[in-house]
Amino acid sequence: MAPTSETLTAERILEATEEVLRRHGPAKATVVDVARALGVSHGSVYRHFRTKAALREAVTKRWLDRTSEALSGIAADDRDPEGRLRDWLRTLFEAKRRKAGLDPELFATYRVLTDENGTVVGEHLADLTAQLTRIVRAGAEAGTFAAPDPEAAARAVFHATGRFHDPCHAHEWERPGVEEEFTAVVDLLVRGLRAP
Amino acid sequence: MAPTSETLTAERILEATEEVLRRHGPAKATVVDVARALGVSHGSVYRHFRTKAALREAVTKRWLDRTSEALSGIAADDRDPEGRLRDWLRTLFEAKRRKAGLDPELFATYRVLTDENGTVVGEHLADLTAQLTRIVRAGAEAGTFAAPDPEAAARAVFHATGRFHDPCHAHEWERPGVEEEFTAVVDLLVRGLRAP
DNA sequence: TGGATGACAGTTATTGAAATCTGTCAGCTG
DNA sequence: CAGCTGACAGATTTCAATAACTGTCATCCA
Incomplete structure (x- = not known):
């Protein structure tokens, strides 16, 4: 989607997550959604945050x-x-x-x-x-x-x-x-x- | 169950409902349960209370x-x-x-x-x-x-x-x-x- | 070699069909 | 005839099968 090929930083993940959360709400937002918004695989998100709850x-x-x-x-x-x-x-x-x-x-x-x-x-x-x-x-x-x-x-x-x-x-x-x-x-x- | 064949009064319905509510909780308690506990049909309950919410x-x-x-x-x-x-x-x-x-x-x-x-x-x-x-x-x-x-x-x-x-x-x-x-x-x- | 990937196991959410519930009412019964 | 019944329509809930998600990890690539 937005594969802004900058390096993947915790900060960028947080921004994307906030956006996803704002759009879908806590009940529907998934870490797969976050990964998709960043144009990466969800495995990469888990490199920066141990669990969904931590994110x-x-x-x-x-x-x-x-x-x-x-x-x-x-x-x-x-x-x-x-x-x-x-x-x-x-x-x-x-x-x-x-x-x-x-x-x-x-x-x-x-x-x-x-x-x-x-x-x-x-x-x-x-x-x-x-x-x-x-x-x-x-x-x-x-x-x-x-x-x-x-x-x-x-x-x-x-x-x-x-x-x-x-x-x-x-x-x-x-x-x-x-x-x-x-x-x-x-x-x-x-x-x-x-x-x- | 307890077909205590006294006349069916609002008070008796309230007592039974309280008991059903205590046992099943608000999410599971149905007016059919209440009727069953009183040994009457659920239609009779509706004679005394217009809706489940009212009850x-x-x-x-x-x-x-x-x-x-x-x-x-x-x-x-x-x-x-x-x-x-x-x-x-x-x-x-x-x-x-x-x-x-x-x-x-x-x-x-x-x-x-x-x-x-x-x-x-x-x-x-x-x-x-x-x-x-x-x-x-x-x-x-x-x-x-x-x-x-x-x-x-x-x-x-x-x-x-x-x-x-x-x-x-x-x-x-x-x-x-x-x-x-x-x-x-x-x-x-x-x-x-x-x-x- | 550090970071990203995607397949995978186990768990949780979604879906649609079947069951149950709410509220009504014509008719039964005492 | 007053009060109760049970069948009924429409709405809601349940349940099981299916899909999606979480978290891990062997593998890949730059």
């Missing part, structure tokens, strides 16, 4: 990392922690919502991994909570937040906002009124975090 | 109402609102968790209805948030909580605790550490609710 994970990791990077910018700046927290949560919500809407098939792939409890999703979650912890800790140090254990507080905030980022709630993200629900939850959490 | 909904409603009643006792007493809120949330969590563990098939039926967006689940959720609103309002009136809009605050609390009662999170309810997560979230929410 799926690698694609999802790349996809997830793009969100993480955008967020880490917010987590790392030095504005007031409360505003940063609000921004970070809102950006996370909107990123997930956009991905669910625009890339439904890749989002479905992400969901498959979530159910399979793969390491990639675990690492993604760990990364996100680490970023949140950083914000909460900054707030605690600045005296804005009362958080004796910033990591535990960050996890609580992450769990409490699950409705707005956990893939199993994706079908509720386009309902009218979610915006208000989101704001109400974040307001409540921020008040709970503030120093007396 | 499923009615069974789930009964099942859900049992939890609601236990909770309404807590919502209605007149202890301090903060303790009541904590009790209510914990009882809800434990009831859902117990049902998911002990009645996996009926729980799966509940999940089917959740996805189908049936009225029964909507009513159940409305009932629960109404109970929560009652508690929050009591707290606002007593001056314990700062909640200008008790209903909105109750919804926020309900959404923020979704991880501990929404069926799509059921698989996480037996993980070690959920207890602590639950406590951390509830503590944070209660602090957010308290009057300054």
